Amino acid sequence: MAVFKTGFKYCWCSPISVTILVGFPILIIFVLGSALASFISPDYDFESLPVSASVETGGSLEIFLQSSEISQFLDVTFTTRENAEELLESGEAFIAVIEENGSVAVIRPPGGGMNSLIPISIIDSYMQIGAAMTAVATGGDILESAQLIQAEISVIQAPLGNRVQSSFDYYAVTMLVMILMFAGINGIELFKKSMFSETGARALVTPVSKPALVGGLLAASTVTSYLQGMVTFVFTRVVYGVYWGENIPLVLLTLFGVTLFSQAFGIFIILLFKNPNLAMAVMQSGIWVMTFVSGGYSKVDFGAADAIFRFSPNSLAHTVIFGSAFGGNHDRMMFDLSLLFIYGAVLFILAFLLGKRRLTS
């Protein structure tokens, strides 16, 4: 308990941990969020996102997609339904828009690539407008009409709600996940100080047993990291208005899973290498790789290897959080969440076994 409290204080007061784990993410979410916001603002000339569409010729959706405002964002290929789906599958389109018998469906690629978020939100805005127009035309209720139309979309993709997607929504999630991964640094720093230094030597000559010491330190770094993540979480919600979905407990649980994983990872590698500096380097590069392949910064086309990267811990967390916010497949979310906790548990067990061997030899 004493170990826990002191470790907690140490982590929490550590200037590196405060700047890296709280200040930095808040800043970076702002910078990247703003950058992307300007990216999709109309006066910015940017590469439009590929979309395949099978729509009624001359219909309002076609007119909407062909309008000059929309064509700035979306590069729409009008084609047959089969071809539209093929383009989606081959990755040449981020989403496929299918209009049939007056109802509109948006198809995301399997696994719900993050690139589909912006095109979906644009189509969604069309549905909102459509709902409004229908309501005006029929003298009905706008909301009711909107729900009517969105019910059609939900056949394939759950509704996005009435909310307009913001780039902050995307970056806040990927950043917070990444930052919680980096919080493994807390664990490494604390273990370095409290077990692998003179201060550690001093702790090791006290009557406290090693498991108690390790356990206390672990709990301290996990709780600190989680709380630091929560500061960022609350900040993005309140100040940036980031949408984390309706199921906040699920999101918090997922973030906790990420924290556990990163602490286990950090402690595993410090015990593996017995060299805090080397562990730190491995930690940092490891996190960048995991973040990168899971599309934290950019979605890279890894082709067949994509399947492996889907199971990177960051990616698992993204699936659950985005899924929870924007209506993902429930089973898959639960599977991914469990997998995240299993990763953490396995690393913990390995770290524990290593620790038993390393610290008693």
Added chain:
Amino acid sequence: MILTMTGTVKRYRALIALDHLTLNVHKGETLGLLGPNGAGKTTAIRVLTGLTGADAGKITLFGKELRGKANSADIRRRIGLVPQDLALYETLSARDNLEYFGKLYGVYGAELKKRADEALEILGLTDVAKKTPKKFSGGMKRRLNIGCAIIHKPELLILDEPTVGIDPQSRNHILGFVSEISRLGTTVIYTSHYMEEVERVCSRVCIMDTGRVIADGSVDEIAKAAIFEEAITLEIKEPTSALSESIKKIQGVSRCDIENRTVTIVSAADSGNLARIIEVAAPYVILGISAKRATLEDAFLALTGKTLRDGGEAS
């Protein structure tokens, strides 16, 4: 006997850090462990506190043999260790540091608070109890470093070079503290490469070099045993070579050199030659006399061929 180390060997690959080290510590004494850098002082401490395993030998602490690597919790509670390097949480207050290590030693609640107050008081840190060591001077950090090892009132306190690189005032404070705690009955192992410190606070000295004890005894005993010669310097108005010849005839004198007015004589220690030399030199005008008595410093030099300066590098 609180500690016995017999034939302790510790190797770091090809390097032999402890070479069949034998060391005994009696209850209540203050043992000075003196040796240049790399002599193996810190290694000896790491082995006996269970931080590193020895490759051979037998160690007994408080009557219990140290088996495997670590001491039992019961033994550990009776020992206080002040590591050679500062071992503090720089970002936590002085009091938090003291209380953390106090708790690790199983001291809690009001008792812990009382002992922290006492430690701050005795080490002169009461005014800065709430400050973090980051803002401390070197001497204050050293004192807090000691504080963290005494909060549980150990029976055996081990200080590994506790005064390295600090101001004279803090050093005095620390030496005074060691004398005081020793007077109150704590057994102390004090490692240092400062002669005058060991001479001042220790009742017994072990000189270590290359992983073994090369001299063991009271400060005086060691000085005497090690020093076979002493230097006598005479300042004479007009020395002649005849004087030099007469002095050289005195038994025990091995050398007599004249340089301008200075006559340097090397003579066997404790031979009583000083009086005879003065007798021989009486007809001359003696301006000054100095005789250098053997000190621990000389003993060290004679035993190891190394001088003990700050850093203790062999010269």
